[in-house]
Amino acid sequence: MPTNTRDPQYYHKVVDCQWACPAHTNVPEYIRLIAAGKYTESYMLNRQSNVLPGILGRTCDRPCEPACRRTRVEDEPVAICRLKRVAADLRGDVQHLLPTAPETKNGKKIALIGAGPASLTVANDLMPLGYECTIFEGLPKAGGLMRTNIPSFRLPVEVLEEEIDMILDMGVEVRYNHRIDSMKELLDTGGFDAVFVGTGAPKGKELDIPGREEADANVHIGIEWLESIHFGHIDSIGERVLVIGVGNTAMDCCRSSRRMGGTDIKVMARKPRPYFKASPWELEDAEDERIEIIVNHSPQRFVVEDGRLTGMIFDVVEWAENEKGRLVSTTLEEVFIPADDVVLAIGQDNAFPWIEKDIGIEFGDWDMPVVDRATFMTTRSGVFVGGDAAWGPENIIWAVEHGHQAAISIHNYCQQIPVGDRPPYGMNLVSTKMGLHEWRYSNDYDPVDRTPMRYEELEKRLSDMGVEAELGFDLKQTTREVERCLNCDVQTDFTANLCIECDACVDVCPVLCLSIVPGGEEDDLRGRLMAPAENLGQALYVSEGLPQTARVMVKDEDLCVHCGLCAERCPTAAWDMMQFDLLNPYAGFESWPTTAVTV
C-alpha cells in the first residue's frame, strides 16, 4: 500500500520535535523565524500552541529535544528550548497581536479551579469565544506550580507574571485566596455551565521512617518549602542540608538551599544515575553550583539528639536485576550523614478531599477521578480535569495541551456538540522552491556542535534567589544554533508518476535513506533498502508503482537531514521540498481554510 502523505499525521511524525511536543509546537518554523530576526512572529507562533513561551523557554521538560533528529544523525539535539527563550527575550510588543475577548459574551460561564497552566490555557482558548471564565485560586497570586515550585533563579517573576497577565487581561475573573472546599456546593450553587479542575498535584510525599516526627522542625516537604520561600515566609536554612530524592523538584530544592545559606548540600539518591528522574541539564546545573549528588543511599532513619535533628542514617545499597528483570537492592552497610536540615523531594500526590464521592464523579485507582483520555471529562457531564490533577505529575507543557483539549470539550459541551467529536487536524503543504536549486530554507547542513548556555557568575547567582542563573543565548550564539536545525518540516514530497528512475536521488542522498526496489510488505522492505531501516519508530514512505519498472520509491524517514539534494538532483521535479504546516485544532475551530489539506 502506498503511503498516504495527505494524512496530516504522516508528515507530522517526520517533524520529530513537533510530534514529541504534547502541544505540537511548530518548532522548525519558529526557529526559522528567529533566524530571520522575526522574534515577535516566532513568539506568537509559539504562543499559539504552547501559550507560555517565555515560561516554557526556561522551564520546559523539553520532550522535543531527545526526539530531535540531530540526536540520530550526530549526538546532541538542537537547543530548541533555549531558542524559544530567545524569541521571548527579544520579541517586541505583542499586545496588539494577542487574542481578545468579545464585548458580547455568549452567556456561558465556566469555573476553573486552580490558576495553574492548565486552567490558564482553558481560559486562553475560551475567552476569545465569548465565554465568561472564573478562576478560583487558593493562593494570593496566579501561576500554580509555575509560581510556587519553580524558584525565581530559574524563572524570573516578571516573565511569569507578564505571560499570565496576557491571559487574565482578556477579562478573566480571578478569585484569589478562594479555595474550593466542596465541589458539590460549587456545582449546585455556583451557576456555572461547566467546571474545569486544574488543581495540580499539590501534596508532597511524606517519608515515613523512624525519627520523622521528632525531627519535624528541621524536615521540610520540598514543594511546600519552595512555596514558603516564594512567598517570603522563610529566608534561611542550615549549613548542612540533605535533599532526599533526585527529581526536578529535588534540583530546585538543593539549588534553593544553596542560595538560602546552605554550604554543604547533598542530594541523596537511592538508585544510580541512569535511573534519575531529573532532567540531565538540571543535574548539571546543580553540580555546577557545587552540590554533591550521592547515589545508592537509601534513607533508614532520622537521628535526633536533644530534640534536634543531627543527621540521617542511610543504608548503602547495591542494585542488581533479579530473574524477573526487576531491580533489587542489597544493603552493604549503613552510614551516618550529619545534617542541619532535610528537604524531602520524593514525589507529589494528588488530593481531592474536596470532591464529594456522591455527586456522579467516579473515582478509580489511587483515589483519582476517572478522566477520559481524549475529552478530559469525568463521569459527570460538564466536569473536566486536566494538568497534573488528571493523571498525576507531568510537566507544564502537558498541562497546556490538556488545557487545549479540555477547552475543546468544554466548548463542545456548552454548544451541545458531543464532547467526543474532536475537530480534525489539518495541514498546509507549500513548495519551498525559489529557483533552480534554491529553496526558501537553509538546506546547507551545518555540522557544528550544540551551543552551550552562558551562566551568571557563580558568586553573583548564589547571592540572591532572584538572580536568573541562565543568561540566555546572545545573538552570536543564536545565529549559530538556528543553523543546526534540520528543517524537518520541509518535507521530501514525491510524485511517483513523474519519476524516470534515473537513480539521481538515490545516489546523492548522504544518509542512504532512498531506495528504488520491487514493492513488498513493510517488514520485508525494511530489510532490502540501501541501508536496512532498523529504527521501527520511524516511518517508511512507500510510493505507488513507478511508471517504467513498477518498482517503488522507498524512503526511510529515520536519518533524512532534509538537505533537499534529492529534489535538486531530480530532473523531473518528482521530488519537491514542501513546507508542512500542521494545523492544530483548538476550541471553536470548526474547519480549516480552503487551502488546507484535511483528512
Next chain:
Amino acid sequence: MSYIAKPSARHPKMPVNALGLTARDYEGSMSTLCAGCGHDSVTAALVQTFFELDVQPHLVGKLSGIGCSSKTPAYFMSEAHGFNSVHGRMPAIAAGANAANRDLLYVGISGDGDSLSIGLGQFCHAVRRNVDMVYVLENNGVYGLTKGQFSASADVGSRSKTGEVNGQGPIDPVNVALTLGATFVARSFSGDKQQLVPILKAAFSHKGFAFVDVISPCVTFNDHKGSTKSYAHTRSHMHEVIETDFVPLRAEIKTEYAEGSARAVRMHDGSVIRLRKVAEGYDPTDRAAVIEYLGSVARRGEISTGLLYVGEAGLDMHDHANTTDTALVNLGYETLCPGSQTLADLQKEWR
C-alpha cells in the same frame, strides 16, 4: 548544479571495507552535471565498485578527455590521481601514464563524442595496444555539451529533441572493440547498478584493456519519446545476454547455479566471475559467435547487455614493450637515466 556540498552527515551503520573506509570515502566533489544525468549513476557505480574492491585511492589514476562524460572523474575518489586531457586524447595519456607507472589502477572515462568521433583513432589503438586499464564509455547518443546534436553512436531513426531524424549509421563501440581484439567487452546501463557494479568489478580484475560501454541517458537532450538512448527506451529494449556475478579473490562462493547454466572464469588476480547465460546457447568466449549474436540482437532493435565477451588477456602493452616488472617511476634516477657516457657507449655499438 547544487550550490551546497553534500552534507557530511552519514548513515551511522554504513558498512566499512577491509581498509576501514565507507563508500562515502570514495566520493568526489559535487556533480555539476544536469540533474538526472546517467553519468552521475555511473559515478555512483564506480564509487560502489572501488569500495567493494577495497581499492586504495592513492593507487588509482583517473583519466578523461572532453565532454560531459569526461567531467565524471572529478566526482569520485578525490584522493586518486587524475588527468583531464584534450578532446579524444585520453587513451594516449592513459598509455603514457601506464608506461611510467604500471602499479596504478587506471580508469579512463570517455563519452561517445570523445571516443567515437574525435578520438576514434585513439580508442582503436588503445584496444590494439591492450593498455591495462578499464575504459568506461558513457554513451548517450548526443553531444550534450553543445546542446544535443546527434553523436556517432546515434541509431538510425532516432529522433532528436528538435524533431530531426538521424540517418547516419551508428558506430557501435562494442563491435569496434570486439573486432580489434579486446579481451574484455561489456555493455550495461546507468539505470541498472545491479548489473553494472559486478561488471565494473570484473573489469578491474581483468589484465589488459577492459571495455565497458554504458548506456547513460542524457536527461536534458536525449530522454524524449523517439530517442533510442532514453531511460524508457533502454529499459524496454534491454536484452540481458548474460548475468555477471563477481566473486573476489578469497571470498567464499555462495551462490549456487543449476548445472551447466553458469560458467566460471578465473581472472588474472585470482578472483572469479561467474557468468550465467540468459540467452540460449550464448558463449561469451567465442568472439566470432558473439559478434554474430550481437548483430542479430541489434537488427531487432534491441540492446545487448552484460559481460558480452571475455577472453584470455594475452599480452598487454608492457609485455609487448618488454619493460621491467618494476614500475619505471620506482627505478632510481641513475637507472632510468644512466648519463651521457652510457648513451655514447650505446650509440657506439650501432656505429
